[in-house]
Amino acid sequence: MQPGFSILCFQASADLPFLVFYQRKGVMHAAASLLNSSNLSLRFASQTQTRLSPWIAAPSSVRLPLNRSQNYRIALPPLHSTVSGDSTQPQQMASADVKAQDPRIAGISSAIRVIPDFPKPGIMFQDITTLLLDTKAFRDTIDLFVERYKDKNISVVAGIEARGFIFGPPIALAIGAKFVPMRKPKKLPGEVISEEYSLEYGKDVMEMHVGAVQAGERALIVDDLVATGGTLSAAIRLLERVGVHVVECACVIELPELKGRERLGEKPLFVLVS
Amino acid sequence: MDSEETRGYRAFLKQSVWCLTSQYQVSFSFFFLFFCFVFSSWSFFFFQIWWAAGIMFQDITTLLLDHKAFKDTVDIFVDRYRDMGISVVAGIEARGFVFGPSIALAIGAKFVPLRKPNKLPGEVISEAYVLEYGTDRLEMHVGAIEPGERALVIDDLVATGGTLSAAVRLLERMGAEVVECACVVGLPEGQRRLDGKPLYILVEPRLSVNY
Numbered sequence: 001m002q003p004g005f006s007i008l009c010f011q012a013s014a015d016l017p018f019l020v021f022y023q024r025k026g027v028m029h030a031a032a033s034l035l036n037s038s039n040l041s042l043r044f045a046s047q048t049q050t051r052l053s054p055w056i057a058a059p060s061s062v063r064l065p066l067n068r069s070q071n072y073r074i075a076l077p078p079l080h081s082t083v084s085g086d087s088t089q090p091q092q093m094a095s096a097d098v099k100a101q102d103p104r105i106a107g108i109s110s111a112i113r114v115i116p117d118f119p120k121p122g123i124m125f126q127d128i129t130t131l132l133l134d135t136k137a138f139r140d141t142i143d144l145f146v147e148r149y150k151d152k153n154i155s156v157v158a159g160i161e162a163r164g165f166i167f168g169p170p171i172a173l174a175i176g177a178k179f180v181p182m183r184k185p186k187k188l189p190g191e192v193i194s195e196e197y198s199l200e201y202g203k204d205v206m207e208m209h210v211g212a213v214q215a216g217e218r219a220l221i222v223d224d225l226v227a228t229g230g231t232l233s234a235a236i237r238l239l240e241r242v243g244v245h246v247v248e249c250a251c252v253i254e255l256p257e258l259k260g261r262e263r264l265g266e267k268p269l270f271v272l273v274s
Numbered sequence: 275m276d277s278e279e280t281r282g283y284r285a286f287l288k289q290s291v292w293c294l295t296s297q298y299q300v301s302f303s304f305f306f307l308f309f310c311f312v313f314s315s316w317s318f319f320f321f322q323i324w325w326a327a328g329i330m331f332q333d334i335t336t337l338l339l340d341h342k343a344f345k346d347t348v349d350i351f352v353d354r355y356r357d358m359g360i361s362v363v364a365g366i367e368a369r370g371f372v373f374g375p376s377i378a379l380a381i382g383a384k385f386v387p388l389r390k391p392n393k394l395p396g397e398v399i400s401e402a403y404v405l406e407y408g409t410d411r412l413e414m415h416v417g418a419i420e421p422g423e424r425a426l427v428i429d430d431l432v433a434t435g436g437t438l439s440a441a442v443r444l445l446e447r448m449g450a451e452v453v454e455c456a457c458v459v460g461l462p463e464g465q466r467r468l469d470g471k472p473l474y475i476l477v478e479p480r481l482s483v484n485y
Contacts, residue, residue: 113396115395115396118395119392119395125395127395127396129386129387129394129396129415129418132375132378132384132385132386132387133384133385133386133418134384135378135379135382135383135384138375138378138379138384138385139379142379161368162367162368162371162389162393163371165368165369165371165372166371166375166385166387167375169338169344169372169373169375169376170375170376170379172338172341172344173341173344173345173348173376176341177341178338178339178340178341178344179338179339179344179372180335180338180339181335181338181372183368187368188335189331189333190333190335209335212335212339
């Protein structure tokens with residue numbers, strides 16, 4: 001038996017008889033049973049009985065703490081809860097199996113503050129202002145975007161008011177693109193084209209200056225957070241109306257439950273924190 | 275030949291109206307002299323700039339479309355503030371957000387957004403400032419800055435200085451030392467409401483359209 005496993009056995013005293021029983025069947029089976037017996041709401045726990053090796057090959061970000069008790073919930077690396085309210089949803093587990101998570105992302109996601117019941121009760125607001133207070137995390141955020149887009153020949157970065165204005169211009173400056181602000185109605189002074197999009201209740205309008213972009217340019221749309229994808233898809237429609245090719249949408253945070261990715265259709269979406 | 279009418283009540287009315295208006299003729303001459311002064315001297319030049327800054331909208335979005343000019347703007351600010359020991363850059367919603375974060379990243383400072391009411395989610399402090407008609411409020415997160423930090427306030431344009439002075443008051447209430455206010459476009463008159471805080475402006479507003 002592996003030494004780590006014996007420590008587990010010693011600590012999880014409530015599970016000891018269970019473990020002894022499963023000792024013969026092998027280490028992996030016992031571990032799976034341990035998981036299933038305690039109150040862990042891990043999505044992959046249900047898969048352990050059928051596919052144990054992927055669990056063992058799970059990303060290094062899953063750290064099994066030694067002091068386990070019956071009701072202990074494994075604290076995953078900081079992932080942000082959404083409207084569902086469950087704070088241990090491992091949304092990133094599926095993608096982490098196929099790509100290694102950049103070590104900077106942990107620092108970025110831990111710098112984001114979640115504020116409950118803003119602007120309405122039941123909504124967990126992802127506050128990026130604390131990310132802006134952490135110079136290293138903010139720089140890493142911009143670096144991650146710049147590294148991804150600097151060789152993609154992007155000539156336009158479109159930022160959506162107002163938090164897109166925080167991340168868009170540094171990216172635009174670094175990759176040599178121009179920055180185009182997409183604003184709420186009646187903010188832009190010149191001639192504008194506008195696009196209507198629907199909110200949870202009602203509609204809103206997004207505007208862009210006529211002549212800011214030319215047909216055939218390659219564009220990147222930047223915002224801080226993608227929820228339902230309504231704002232992003234309005235931005236895509238605005239740019240495509242004038243003949244611009246939208247290469248990708250980039251956001252810092254994604255709320256996967258709200259299915260923004262589906263709303264964008266075939267347009268790729270790149271997010272740092274899910 | 276004098277007809278009867280010229281010596282009648284009409285003549286009397288004309289004469290009385292002329293007497294009544296004669297007092298206004300004096301004040302009219304003063305107005306005439308005033309306008310002559312205004313339109314003939316250098317004060318008219320400043321009058322037109324003041325008038326222009328309010329009505330001729332200085333649109334920085336075209337600056338953002340020119341990558342070299344945008345980069346130069348940020349570089350000038352960064353060169354100025356890199357060695358001033360600034361730890362906080364505060365940007366005023368929303369056009370201050372376009373210039374502030376790039377400067378903050380380059381000088382190694384943190385960026386604090388100052389926003390309109392009900393935008394910031396956490397606990398905020400707010401400061402009222404006067405607009406042309408009515409008042410508005412500027413808000414900042416509590417705990418974003420610590421007392422004693424050296425701060426820089428960024429906005430794209432300064433007109434009366436009302437927003438900038440509200441931002442300075444907000445930062446000073448949290449105990450920060452505001453080193454300077456920086457704007458891309460503005461008139462030196464904008465400094466009047468800053469109570470002695472230095473104001474650094476790159477360009478002055480242009481009076482003529484160029485598109």
